[in-house]
Amino acid sequence: MxxxxxxxxxxxxxxxxxxxxxxxxxxxxxxxxxxxxxxxxxxxxxxxxxxxxxxxxxxxxxxxxxxGNRKYLISPELFDLYWVVLKIVILSIVIGLSVVAVIEFLLEPVRGGPFIGEFVVSLITSCVQGFAWVTIAFGIVEYNGVKASGIELDKKKEWKPSQLPAIPNPQTQIKRSEPIASIIFTLIITILFTASIQFFGIINFNDEGSTVVAPFFNEEAIRTYFPLLWGLIALSILKDGLKLVAGRWTARLAAFNLLFNIASLVILIIVFSDSAVWNPEFLNDLVASGIVSSGSEGFQTVSNIWNNTTDSMIYIIAAITIIDTIWIVWKMYRIRGSK
Amino acid sequence: MSSVKETISGLMQELRRGTIIIGVLSQLSEPQYGYSLVAILEEKGISIDPGTLYPLLRRLEKQELLESKWDTNETRPRKYYLLSPMGKEVYEQLCLEWKSMISSVENIIEQS
Structure with missing residues (x-):
C-alpha cells in the first residue's frame, strides 16, 4: 500500500x-x-x-x-495598490541607476564595453530585488490581514450610503502625480546619495577628456549619518504613501505632515550641525580641478558662497521647512473654509 | 452544440453546490462518517464524490455547524460528524428558505 x-x-x-x-x-x-x-x-x-x-x-x-478558495499571495483588494507601488519602485530603480551610470560613464569613459555589461547586470538584480521586497511586504500584509480576520470584520459591518466619501473638493484634492513624483524623486536621490556620494560636488570636464570632482561632502563623516537619513527617507515615503491613499487633504494628513516636518528638521539639524560632514578640502579640490585658480576674484566669490552656505545650511533648511509648514497650515485653513 | 452542454454542466455545478450542503446537513442528525454519508446520499439520488465531501465536512465543522468525534473502537478509526445545536437551527432555517425559493422559481417558470 x-x-x-x-x-x-x-x-x-x-x-x-x-x-x-x-x-x-x-x-x-x-x-x-x-x-x-x-x-x-x-x-x-x-x-x-x-x-x-x-x-x-x-x-x-x-x-x-x-x-478552501483562498489561494492569493496578494488578493484582488490589495492588488491595485501593489501594482502602483511596484511601478513606482521599479521606475525609481531604473531612473536612479541610469543616472548613476551616466555620471560614472562621464567620469571614466574609457571603460565602455564592460561598463555597460555591469550596468545591465546591476539593473536586473536591483529590479528583481525591488520586485521581491515589494511582493514580500504585500504578502506579509495579506497574510496578517487575513489571519486577523480584519477583512471579514469589514464585511460584517453594515454599509450605509452616508459613508460614501465626499466628491473631492478641487482645492483640497491631491493629484496622484504629486506624491508619486515625490516618491520617485526621493528614491532617486537616495540611490544617488548612497551609491555615489563622492560625485555630489562640482564636476569639471577637462579639455584632456578626464574629469575631476570637487565633492561637497566628507564621505566618511556623512556615511555615519546614513542610517538617520534613511530613516528620514522612509518617513518621507510613508508620508507620500499616505497622501496617495488619502487622495485629499484631511486634518489627520496635515497633522502627520507637520510631524514629518518637525522630524525632518530635527534630523537634518543633527546632520548639518556637525561641520565634519562638509569636505574640508573643498576649496583646495576646486582649485586642483582647474575651475578656479587660487587667489583670483572668482576664487574669492566661490569661497564666500561656500563658507556662507555651509555655515547657514541649518537656517536654509529651517526656512524651507517653515515655508512648507505655512503652506500646509494654509491648506488646512482652506479645508475649514470649504466645510 | 458542445458549448451548450458545457455551459449547462457549469451552471448545474453551481446549482448543485448549495443543495449538497442541505443534503449533508439533512443526514447528520445521526452521527455519520464521511464514506457512509456518501453511500446514504447516493442512495437518495444525490451524488457527491468523497474528494468534495471530506473537505466540505471539515469546512462545516469549522463554521461550527457540525461536531466531530473519532471512533477508534471499530476495525479502522473513523471520524464521525454530527449536527451541532447551531447546525440544527441553520438546517431548519435553510429548509424554509429552500422551500420558498422553489415556489418562487416554479412560479416564474410557469408564468413564462
Missing amino acids: EIVKRYIYAVTHKLPEKQRADIEQELQGLIEDMLEHRTQGGEICERDVEEVLLELGAPHELAAKYK
Missing part, C-alpha cells in the same frame, strides 16, 4: 500542520472504505487501488479543496 501512503503524503504535505495528522487519518480510512466497497471484502489488487485513487482525483486538486 506504498502508493496510498504516497498519495496521502502528496495531498497533505502542503496543508497546515495542525490539520495534517487528522486529514491523513481520515483519508487513510476513506481509501480503505472505498477499497472495501469496491472489492466487497475480497482480495485487493493494485488495479483497485489505482482506480480508487483516480476516483479521488489529482492530489493537488484535493489539497486545494481542503485549503
Whole structure:
C-alpha cells in the first residue's frame, strides 16, 4: 500500500500542520472504505487501488479543496495598490541607476564595453530585488490581514450610503502625480546619495577628456549619518504613501505632515550641525580641478558662497521647512473654509 | 452544440453546490462518517464524490455547524460528524428558505 501512503503524503504535505495528522487519518480510512466497497471484502489488487485513487482525483486538486478558495499571495483588494507601488519602485530603480551610470560613464569613459555589461547586470538584480521586497511586504500584509480576520470584520459591518466619501473638493484634492513624483524623486536621490556620494560636488570636464570632482561632502563623516537619513527617507515615503491613499487633504494628513516636518528638521539639524560632514578640502579640490585658480576674484566669490552656505545650511533648511509648514497650515485653513 | 452542454454542466455545478450542503446537513442528525454519508446520499439520488465531501465536512465543522468525534473502537478509526445545536437551527432555517425559493422559481417558470 506504498502508493496510498504516497498519495496521502502528496495531498497533505502542503496543508497546515495542525490539520495534517487528522486529514491523513481520515483519508487513510476513506481509501480503505472505498477499497472495501469496491472489492466487497475480497482480495485487493493494485488495479483497485489505482482506480480508487483516480476516483479521488489529482492530489493537488484535493489539497486545494481542503485549503478552501483562498489561494492569493496578494488578493484582488490589495492588488491595485501593489501594482502602483511596484511601478513606482521599479521606475525609481531604473531612473536612479541610469543616472548613476551616466555620471560614472562621464567620469571614466574609457571603460565602455564592460561598463555597460555591469550596468545591465546591476539593473536586473536591483529590479528583481525591488520586485521581491515589494511582493514580500504585500504578502506579509495579506497574510496578517487575513489571519486577523480584519477583512471579514469589514464585511460584517453594515454599509450605509452616508459613508460614501465626499466628491473631492478641487482645492483640497491631491493629484496622484504629486506624491508619486515625490516618491520617485526621493528614491532617486537616495540611490544617488548612497551609491555615489563622492560625485555630489562640482564636476569639471577637462579639455584632456578626464574629469575631476570637487565633492561637497566628507564621505566618511556623512556615511555615519546614513542610517538617520534613511530613516528620514522612509518617513518621507510613508508620508507620500499616505497622501496617495488619502487622495485629499484631511486634518489627520496635515497633522502627520507637520510631524514629518518637525522630524525632518530635527534630523537634518543633527546632520548639518556637525561641520565634519562638509569636505574640508573643498576649496583646495576646486582649485586642483582647474575651475578656479587660487587667489583670483572668482576664487574669492566661490569661497564666500561656500563658507556662507555651509555655515547657514541649518537656517536654509529651517526656512524651507517653515515655508512648507505655512503652506500646509494654509491648506488646512482652506479645508475649514470649504466645510 | 458542445458549448451548450458545457455551459449547462457549469451552471448545474453551481446549482448543485448549495443543495449538497442541505443534503449533508439533512443526514447528520445521526452521527455519520464521511464514506457512509456518501453511500446514504447516493442512495437518495444525490451524488457527491468523497474528494468534495471530506473537505466540505471539515469546512462545516469549522463554521461550527457540525461536531466531530473519532471512533477508534471499530476495525479502522473513523471520524464521525454530527449536527451541532447551531447546525440544527441553520438546517431548519435553510429548509424554509429552500422551500420558498422553489415556489418562487416554479412560479416564474410557469408564468413564462
